Amino acid sequence: MSVTAPLGFRAAGVNAGLKPNGARDVAAVINDGPSRSAAAVFTRNRVKAAPVLWSEQVAKGGQVRAIILNSGGANACTGAPGFQDTHTTAERAGAALDDSPGEVLVCSTGLIGERLAMPELLAGVDNAVAAAARDGGLDAADAIRTTDSVAKIAFRRSTAGSGYTVGAMAKGAGMLAPSLATMLSVVTTDAELTPEQCDRALRAATGRTFDRVDADGCLSTNDTVALMSSGASGTAPDEEEFTALLTEVCGDLARQLIADAEGASKSIAIEVVGAASEDDAVTAARAVARSALFKCAIYGQDPNWGRVLAAVGTTDATFQPDELNVAINGVWVCRRGALGDDRSKADLGAREVTVTVDLSAGSAAATVWTTDLTVEYVHENSAYSS
Amino acid sequence: MSVTAPLGFRAAGVNAGLKPNGARDVAAVINDGPSRSAAAVFTRNRVKAAPVLWSEQVAKGGQVRAIILNSGGANACTGAPGFQDTHTTAERAGAALDDSPGEVLVCSTGLIGERLAMPELLAGVDNAVAAAARDGGLDAADAIRTTDSVAKIAFRRSTAGSGYTVGAMAKGAGMLAPSLATMLSVVTTDAELTPEQCDRALRAATGRTFDRVDADGCLSTNDTVALMSSGASGTAPDEEEFTALLTEVCGDLARQLIADAEGASKSIAIEVVGAASEDDAVTAARAVARSALFKCAIYGQDPNWGRVLAAVGTTDATFQPDELNVAINGVWVCRRGALGDDRSKADLGAREVTVTVDLSAGSAAATVWTTDLTVEYVHENSAYSS
Structure with missing residues (x-):
């Protein structure tokens, strides 16, 4: 059609x-x-x-x-x-x-x-x-x-x-x-x-x-x-x-x-909730989506919430570091800026991954979609024109 | 000492x-x-x-x-x-x-x-x-x-x-x-x-x-x-x-x-010259240093000047797209925003790589140092905490 x-x-x-x-x-x-x-x-x-x-x-x-x-x-x-x-x-x-x-x-x-x-x-x-x-x-x-x-x-x-x-x-x-x-x-x-x-x-x-x-x-x-x-x-x-x-x-x-992104093994939705504004939510989500370290961690099926916090921390979105919560596939692995629930419960085996960041600063939300950073991505983008 | x-x-x-x-x-x-x-x-x-x-x-x-x-x-x-x-x-x-x-x-x-x-x-x-x-x-x-x-x-x-x-x-x-x-x-x-x-x-x-x-x-x-x-x-x-x-x-x-950056095979100096200000030069150099596509190309020893231009194009530095020049290891592979000298002359075999971007907008300059994006980088950053 x-x-x-x-x-x-x-x-x-x-x-x-x-x-x-x-x-x-x-x-x-x-x-x-x-x-x-x-x-x-x-x-x-x-x-x-x-x-x-x-x-x-x-x-x-x-x-x-x-x-x-x-x-x-x-x-x-x-x-x-x-x-x-x-x-x-x-x-x-x-x-x-x-x-x-x-x-x-x-x-x-x-x-x-x-x-x-x-x-x-x-x-x-x-x-x-x-x-x-x-x-x-x-x-x-x-x-x-x-x-x-x-x-x-x-x-x-x-x-x-x-x-x-x-x-x-x-x-x-x-x-x-x-x-x-x-x-x-x-x-x-x-x-x-x-x-x-x-x-x-x-x-x-x-x-x-x-x-x-x-x-x-x-x-x-x-x-x-x-x-x-x-x-x-x-x-x-x-x-x-x-x-x-x-x-x-x-x-x-x-x-x-x-x-269908070639070189990607995961489709990742970065949901930011509790934001003071939709712009803040997009800014924070985009920072996570652009973190090479975060994207490598998801490739390795590693629910590395520290890299999520570090990415959010580079933005000017409204939040207090000790009020940030992060869930990976629904498991709140980071609560109030520190260790939360058992990260081994966050199963990253499937292609679809959802990372939820709660800025605890308001009621706005936004989602940015990204992929993981993989060995295949590097291969495909390092040699095509040679 | x-x-x-x-x-x-x-x-x-x-x-x-x-x-x-x-x-x-x-x-x-x-x-x-x-x-x-x-x-x-x-x-x-x-x-x-x-x-x-x-x-x-x-x-x-x-x-x-x-x-x-x-x-x-x-x-x-x-x-x-x-x-x-x-x-x-x-x-x-x-x-x-x-x-x-x-x-x-x-x-x-x-x-x-x-x-x-x-x-x-x-x-x-x-x-x-x-x-x-x-x-x-x-x-x-x-x-x-x-x-x-x-x-x-x-x-x-x-x-x-x-x-x-x-x-x-x-x-x-x-x-x-x-x-x-x-x-x-x-x-x-x-x-x-x-x-x-x-x-x-x-x-x-x-x-x-x-x-x-x-x-x-x-x-x-x-x-x-x-x-x-x-x-x-x-x-x-x-x-x-x-x-x-x-x-x-x-x-x-x-x-x-x-x-000594682990997971890197190249040490890359991004020199921006001809900038209207030192801030502009740093902004443009940093954009190139952060381009995953550019960093993959250097890993593949591919003098891909198009990815340099595309990175510079995301910034608000002062320049005209059709006045940009790019040299890779001294070979001006891009002149006036288009194809320049023979890119096969830009030998990327050594660890040290210099990318020079001439913004043709002034006399300020700055250098940012970065590394390539490699398969080893992805490996090392995807599994360490698992």
């Missing part, structure tokens, strides 16, 4: 020859309307790939006819010629669709610092646009994989009004070698929305989902999440209800990314 | 039975004066071990008669009983020296979340104070080792006035399993200094040395660097000259820590 679950969308994934293994590497997602309201959010890295610089400008217009995505090359750190390559890609898609290149988003993922093979890519754009069909969602999701072991897709239905659908695909996330852990996602809906509604809903949804996946703390040069709405369902949803549904879809994809 | 190189100091390192392997685990460094001006800097982690909480108060007085250090237990996250243990340790040393416990610094390193074996420790304090001698510097440096493969010592002589000496010992640093990478250092001098001079000089020296060693980004609960001056040389040095000499000693030790 993927991005073609909602009415009004066609998609395709084709093999253009960018990947050495002959797998699909170019995807197109086309919005046939009647509306083409859209929004997108991008990496906060100041070193932005050419497709991000291009797509930021397109997204400002609030109207998107199509998205072209390629794996097999990130087109990052490629200077003015790289930007021209992105521009040419959008023009080729615009020509194939007889539409404006200024309403074509472009996303790329793969190695950085190398130019794309443009003749192959442009032929792939032609083929993808020509092949785009109502049943092409899975092929598109397949074409944006790098080392993702499975395509990531999600969809949700709402019965509001005459009903509407949200569909989505994604690839990547930290720890997904190769490249810089680029995360790309395209979300489609046949709900009737204004560009402003798309923008608000997408920022709210990604802020609580993709933004809280923190596998290795590295921000990619290419991260992009785009939302396109066709209006083809005829339903203009309540914005709050739509945002909730969109957040569900994005959260579903975010968890799929963590579950 | 170590901490007993300067006149006026005695030291010892004894085996008190805190370490299971029977190695030395309690050290004493005693200042016999005539002066006892001192200063200390501590971890910025808000979760502070009991000895840090105690020693912060002692250091405020500016007078230190002795330092007691133990390996074999960090006495961190041990609550009020742990603080009482530190207090008792200082009282025992004070009694053995017939001096004030309020002028005894205490440092601990080892596992956190566990109480110290107090009968053994207190007997060790008695023995260390009794054994302290002018030739005990090396034994003291040996006693504070955890998994350091060698004791770290340094000293420098000045010919100013009638001459004076700075001696020092250190242990630990990020990536030194076990525990939270605690870094302890004691620096002694027979120069005549006021407590205020000690404090200013120590903060300046550590700010450019120990503070710029960033092995795994994890702040310990126990980090302590103390400076004690006996005045026994009779030389009251120029403060600027003394600070420069102290900075040399601390820099020497900092590089020894990186060179």
